[in-house]
Amino acid sequence: MSGERYNPRxxxxxxxxxxxxxxxxxxxxxDPREPYYVLEMFPYPSGRIHMGHVRNYAxxxxxxxxxxxxxxxxxxxxxxxAFGLPAENAAIERKTHPGTWTYQNIESMKxxxxxxxxxxxxxxxxxxCDPSYYQHQQSMFIDMMQAGLVTRKSSKVNWDPxxxxxxxxxxxxxxxxWRSGAPVEQRxxxxxFFKISDFAEELLEALDTLTEWPEKVRTMQRNxxxxxxxxxxxxxxxxxAKTDTRSIEVFTTRPDTIFGASFVGLSPDxxxxxxxxxxxxxxxxxxxxxxxxxxATETLEKAEKQGFDTGLRVKHPVIEAETLPxxxxxxxxxxxxxxxxxxxxxxxxxxxxxxxxxxxxVKPVVLPPGADPASFAIGSEAYVDSGxxxxxxxLDGLSIGEAKTAIADFxxxxxxxxxxxxxxxxxxxxxxxxxxRQRYWGCPIPVIHCEVCGTLPVPKKDLPVRLPxxxxxxxxxxxxxxxxxxxxxxxxxxxxxxxxxxxxxxTFVDSSWYYTRFTAPHAKTPTIRExxxxxxxxxxxxxxIEHAIxxxxxxxxxxxxxxxxxxxxxxxxxxxxxxxxxxxxxxYRSAAGTWVPPTEVIVETEGESRSARHITSGEPVTxxxxxxxxxxxxxxxxxxxIVASYGADTARWFMLSDSPPERDVQWTExxxxxxxxxxxxxxxxxxxxxSMARTTPGADSADxxxxxxxxxxxxxxxxxxxxxxxxxxxNRAVAQIYELTHGLAKVRDGGGGPQTLAxxxxxxxxxxxxxxxxxxxxxxxxxxxxxxxxxxxxxPWPEVDPKMLVDDEVTLPIQINGKRRSEVTVAxxxxxxxxxxxxxxxxxxxxxLDGKTPKKIVVVQDRIVNVVx
RNA sequence: GCGGGCGUGGUGGAACUGGUAGACACAAGGGACUUAAAAUCCCUCGCCGCAUGGCGUACGGGUUCGAUUCCCGUCGCCCGCACCA
Numbered sequence: 001m002s003g004e005r006y007n008p009r010x011x012x013x014x015x016x017x018x019x020x021x022x023x024x025x026x027x028x029x030x031d032p033r034e035p036y037y038v039l040e041m042f043p044y045p046s047g048r049i050h051m052g053h054v055r056n057y058a059x060x061x062x063x064x065x066x067x068x069x070x071x072x073x074x075x076x077x078x079x080x081x082a083f084g085l086p087a088e089n090a091a092i093e094r095k096t097h098p099g100t101w102t103y104q105n106i107e108s109m110k111x112x113x114x115x116x117x118x119x120x121x122x123x124x125x126x127x128x129c130d131p132s133y134y135q136h137q138q139s140m141f142i143d144m145m146q147a148g149l150v151t152r153k154s155s156k157v158n159w160d161p162x163x164x165x166x167x168x169x170x171x172x173x174x175x176x177x178w179r180s181g182a183p184v185e186q187r188x189x190x191x192x193f194f195k196i197s198d199f200a201e202e203l204l205e206a207l208d209t210l211t212e213w214p215e216k217v218r219t220m221q222r223n224x225x226x227x228x229x230x231x232x233x234x235x236x237x238x239x240x241a242k243t244d245t246r247s248i249e250v251f252t253t254r255p256d257t258i259f260g261a262s263f264v265g266l267s268p269d270x271x272x273x274x275x276x277x278x279x280x281x282x283x284x285x286x287x288x289x290x291x292x293x294x295x296a297t298e299t300l301e302k303a304e305k306q307g308f309d310t311g312l313r314v315k316h317p318v319i320e321a322e323t324l325p326x327x328x329x330x331x332x333x334x335x336x337x338x339x340x341x342x343x344x345x346x347x348x349x350x351x352x353x354x355x356x357x358x359x360x361x362v363k364p365v366v367l368p369p370g371a372d373p374a375s376f377a378i379g380s381e382a383y384v385d386s387g388x389x390x391x392x393x394x395l396d397g398l399s400i401g402e403a404k405t406a407i408a409d410f411x412x413x414x415x416x417x418x419x420x421x422x423x424x425x426x427x428x429x430x431x432x433x434x435x436x437r438q439r440y441w442g443c444p445i446p447v448i449h450c451e452v453c454g455t456l457p458v459p460k461k462d463l464p465v466r467l468p469x470x471x472x473x474x475x476x477x478x479x480x481x482x483x484x485x486x487x488x489x490x491x492x493x494x495x496x497x498x499x500x501x502x503x504x505x506x507t508f509v510d511s512s513w514y515y516t517r518f519t520a521p522h523a524k525t526p527t528i529r530e531x532x533x534x535x536x537x538x539x540x541x542x543x544x545i546e547h548a549i550x551x552x553x554x555x556x557x558x559x560x561x562x563x564x565x566x567x568x569x570x571x572x573x574x575x576x577x578x579x580x581x582x583x584x585x586x587x588y589r590s591a592a593g594t595w596v597p598p599t600e601v602i603v604e605t606e607g608e609s610r611s612a613r614h615i616t617s618g619e620p621v622t623x624x625x626x627x628x629x630x631x632x633x634x635x636x637x638x639x640x641x642i643v644a645s646y647g648a649d650t651a652r653w654f655m656l657s658d659s660p661p662e663r664d665v666q667w668t669e670x671x672x673x674x675x676x677x678x679x680x681x682x683x684x685x686x687x688x689x690x691s692m693a694r695t696t697p698g699a700d701s702a703d704x705x706x707x708x709x710x711x712x713x714x715x716x717x718x719x720x721x722x723x724x725x726x727x728x729x730x731n732r733a734v735a736q737i738y739e740l741t742h743g744l745a746k747v748r749d750g751g752g753g754p755q756t757l758a759x760x761x762x763x764x765x766x767x768x769x770x771x772x773x774x775x776x777x778x779x780x781x782x783x784x785x786x787x788x789x790x791x792x793x794x795x796p797w798p799e800v801d802p803k804m805l806v807d808d809e810v811t812l813p814i815q816i817n818g819k820r821r822s823e824v825t826v827a828x829x830x831x832x833x834x835x836x837x838x839x840x841x842x843x844x845x846x847x848x849l850d851g852k853t854p855k856k857i858v859v860v861q862d863r864i865v866n867v868v869x
Numbered sequence: 870g871c872g873g874g875c876g877u878g879g880u881g882g883a884a885c886u887g888g889u890a891g892a893c894a895c896a897a898g899g900g901a902c903u904u905a906a907a908a909u910c911c912c913u914c915g916c917c918g919c920a921u922g923g924c925g926u927a928c929g930g931g932u933u934c935g936a937u938u939c940c941c942g943u944c945g946c947c948c949g950c951a952c953c954a
Contacts, residue, residue, distance in 0.1 A: 216949080220873090220948095220949060223872070223949080223950060251954070253954060331952045331954095332954080333954090336953045337953075337954065340954095342954085349870090351954080427954095657881090658893085658895080660882075665881085666881070668880095668881090668895080671894085671895065673895090675894095680908090734893075734894085735882090735883070735893035735894075737893095738893055738894070739893070742893095749910090811889090813889040815934085818933095818935045818936095819935095855934085858935075860935095864888045864935085866934050
């Protein structure tokens with residue numbers, strides 16, 4: 001056996017079969033051990049896994065296998081985020097049913113994942129497109145409807161003209177659809193919404209409890225929720241023949257600047273603006289112009305502030321006899337606050353731009369510290385920082401904060417139209433989550449529209465509302481809508497002819513609760529409450545940063561909604577969150593400028609310089625920048641090919657080495673080779689140590705000391721690797737394993753007495769256990785070679801003897817004036833006085849002192865000595 | 870524009886709460902073994918200098934016995950948000 005190279009192609013499928021047959025990774029819900037739930041974001045079944053998946057699942061698998069070794073009852077499931085548009089596109093292209101395409105993809109991707117040797121409980125596999133999954137989603141939708149968490153309203157929506165569907169705000173990136181990239185249009189549609197905004201305050205506050213989340217993600221969610229405190233304020237209209245409306249309600253976060261108000265602004269979509277436009281052609285044209293610009297040309301022209309003077313005037317609320325003009329302005333949003341503002345040009349940049357354009361007064365009311373009240377004036381930039389209020393009657397001299405309180409009290413006590421003129425209010429940027437999608441391949445919204453009874457939920461006994469199989473995709477839009485019979489149904493209440501809802505749910509709904517379904521994937525109800533509560537929240541969730549807002553915020557909302565409807569007892573779905581970096585690769589271009597895949601390139605190194613040429617034609621190829629692996633730049637490396645040539649363990653090991661997991665990692669040929677060499681080195685070490693055990697060691701005077709040193713090395717590695725895995729610092733765990741391997745190999749080459757050889761064997765066994773979470777197949781082969789019983793996958797994590805972690809001696813560096821000049825080895829814990837005496841006696845130090853007395857000697861126990869001359 | 874993060878050898882990166890900067894790996898160079906190659910093993914590897922030594926963690930300052938780490942300023946890169954009143 002020894003002397004042979006390790007052959008992953010043979011070994012890996014063998015161990016996968018062994019684990020499978022032994023049901024090693026099948027998790028029981030009634031296992032009494034402490035539960036630990038580790039989850040990687042489940043994939044969309046596109047058909048092939050990519051290196052990003054390999055990295056993600058390798059990390060999760062390390063955590064899962066480590067926690068198993070630690071004696072936890074580990075839940076590590078896998079499923080498929082299987083609804084979504086690509087299946088429909090494929091259906092159009094290939095004339096297959098989206099389901100057929102999806103399930104074929106699932107099958108091939110599952111085989112790929114299985115070839116990675118992941119410790120996954122495949123008995124819990126779920127696919128969101130399966131009625132056995134989505135029927136529960138429909139059932140919970142009905143529960144949430146009845147709990148008042150769902151609404152249906154007509155609203156302006158983001159319409160993706162390419163995908164022909166509605167997008168949520170979160171799915172619009174820089175004015176373009178997140179999937180299609182097409183400029184988004186505004187349309188008015190009746191939509192289903194989850195009332196996520198009801199939870200805005202709670203979702204915001206609870207972020208503080210998510211201490212195991214990256215700060216970055218929490219900040220992003222905080223900004224997204226966008227809480228702002230302000231005042232709702234009524235402006236009385238000066239009576240006019242143009243309207244019967246008597247007041248305009250605005251929202252402001254700067255009521256302290258009310259004395260500087262010079263206009264009131266309305267959104268082009270404000271009801272008053274709309275009403276005025278019916279008798280005013282110019283205004284109607286202005287509003288239409290605003291709509292035309294809308295979101296489409298957002299970046300181009302948004303700098304330009306434009307307004308339209310309605311001719312109406314409002315009474316200034318604090319300055320007697322003064323009135324202000326009412327403008328319709330293009331930059332005011334209807335769906336934030338009240339859709340109306342008051343403009344204080346001196347202290348708001350947008351208001352200032354409008355004021356300058358139309359010659360409105362600019363009166364400063366906040367005085368910057370140190371500025372002269374008589375001469376302070378606003379130029380082209382509004383003053384938005386702190387200062388004291390002036391030019392403001394009874395507010396003069398107050399700070400901004402004090403003035404806000406004072407003015408809120410003032411308006412709170414006055415009434416307009418029988419209402420308080422001002423009311424403190426908190427606003428959020430977060431809007432309700434629109435979930436209607438005009439698509440076939442999604443979870444049908446279980447609702448029936450009856451002309452007599454209105455909109456009704458489908459009775460639960462009639463669930464699931466299944467997608468019809470016989471659909472065609474020969475015209476754009478919603479195939480459910482086009483289906484000849486599917487939508488016609490009898491009203492469940494009165495029996496008269498009614499119509500099914502043909503919208504399906506946003507696929508983010510599917511992924512908002514899959515982690516819960518994994519806890520009881522075959523239950524007849526959406527969840528089994530006690531089981532879910534035992535597993536949740538997920539201890540460690542791992543995935544891409546691109547889901548920082550969408551998926552993670554929706555899931556946090558959905559968990560709360562499931563709590564309200566009694567399906568779970570927890571608030572937060574994910575206790576620990578880790579966002580891993582991307583996998584990148586060099587790009588290559590031919591002389592003609594076309595991208596060339598790495599498989600067709602040979603890279604040559606000559607000294608410092610690298611050059612590349614095409615593998616068959618020999619033509620030179622330009623080496624380009626390092627980019628995220630993408631089909632468009634052809635810089636992808638196929639995991640299948642890597643597994644076939646180097647084995648899964650090598651791919652996994654490489655993905656975990658070197659780069660910190662939260663950062664991008666560059667896939668390189670050399671790096672893979674290195675990983676593969678290490679695999680062979682470990683195997684050789686194990687084989688050598690096994691054969692050494694058959695020889696009789698000679699006597700050795702240093703035997704006990706060498707054995708102790710080796711023992712310390714091994715124990716230290718075990719403790720260090722454990723710490724690094726728990727902190728998800730896989731690159732450092734890998735470095736420590738390398739160090740241990742070097743140490744063991746040195747002893748193997750040097751030999752030693754019986755105690756040393758015993759320590760060597762023990763160290764090698766520990767090494768095998770340390771690599772087991774990362775290179776599980778190799779570890780099993782080594783474990784067997786070492787003659788250990790059972791599977792290393794079932795072996796408990798090696799015990800660390802705390803005594804082996806401490807040294808009784810330490811080497812202290814000695815600095816002179818902060819520069820390292822010497823060192824001294826002393827007993828651990830030696831007092832400062834004793835160290836000082838020892839140091840001063842040293843030749844090096846005496847020489848440096850040159851007869852002088854040091855000014856000061858700093859001794860940090862067991863750390864460092866600094867002699868100041 | 871606003872918010873957040875980062876900047877360490879040829880490269881990826883280590884360095885616990887301020888205490889020997891460059892662990893570990895990749896690349897490179899040299900050597901051993903070999904008929905040869907592959908594989909493997911050993912050595913060198915921040916910069917300058919023959920050397921005692923000096924300089925080095927983007928740059929400029931500061932605090933400290935001591936700074937990659939803390940503070941201020943400058944430059945550069947990356948990410949998120951972007952008319953939210």
